[in-house]
Amino acid sequence: MTTASPELTRNQSLVLETLAKAEGPLSAYTILDKLRDDGFRAPLQVYRALDKLLGFGLIHRLESLNAFVACAHPHCHAHGLIAFAICEKCGQVDEFSDEVVQKRLAGWAEDHRFKAEKTTIEIRGRCANCLAA
């Protein structure tokens, strides 16, 4: 599925660390700003690293946010379909997977002779903490 990751390059490591340290999702330009002191000057430096990291399965892209997060399970690259619950208030992202949902969507695809390449599931709303507050 995902390409194995050899060593990460300097740029890739910097971008991954930035995402790993972050509380929530970051846009490419936010990452760029955080890495100015490390010599980053142009968006492409970030986007190229992001592309590789996505390929390695070390990060995810949140389509509804145009932003990126470090994978919550970076050591088991093998997990299938992943869903995200995104809090609109605090930005917190919860990453999970569900066998039943996965099988169900796979079933639909099979019934319709549709070959799925990539599936996006994103739930926007309010997390427990923010609801309690």
Next chain:
Amino acid sequence: MTTASPELTRNQSLVLETLAKAEGPLSAYTILDKLRDDGFRAPLQVYRALDKLLGFGLIHRLESLNAFVACAHPHCHAHGLIAFAICEKCGQVDEFSDEVVQKRLAGWAEDHRFKAEKTTIEIRGRCANCLAA
């Protein structure tokens, strides 16, 4: 859930018709270009109409494409969670819903005290036609 739609305004009707006639999803700027002859001159004219139509449940936004499609079931505004299968080759979009997936995600949300506002499910891949060809 979705606000009832009174009469559509001229701009809203033009945008909706454009989407309804289209083969696949259109970006806001593509819609703008198609409506130049009708007097459209600025992106906001399109985006404002799109916002209203989204509110009425007459169109959908495809997050992974930054594009819009007319709702496939414009007369039953009541359906719950909607999923999309998007062909990367021909651009065709198949809109469907699945009770099981919906219940399963709702169950996760309940377990985690997460209040879902909007859920996005988009499957990118190849449709049956394109695979056959």
Next chain:
DNA sequence: TGGTGAATGTTATGACATAACATGTTATTG
């Protein structure tokens, strides 16, 4: 009739993403 709220028009700007090309780096391998 005049006032309120919604829709519209217009200009400018912000935010996200990639094209194109030059240069550097590292690892073969002949």
Next chain:
DNA sequence: CAATAACATGTTATGTCATAACATTCACCA
């Protein structure tokens, strides 16, 4: 070792998606 292939990087420019801010117009009805 030198040639070269493959990949990563740097840089400028540009393309694409979306909204802020403000002025004007329109429809309705108190």
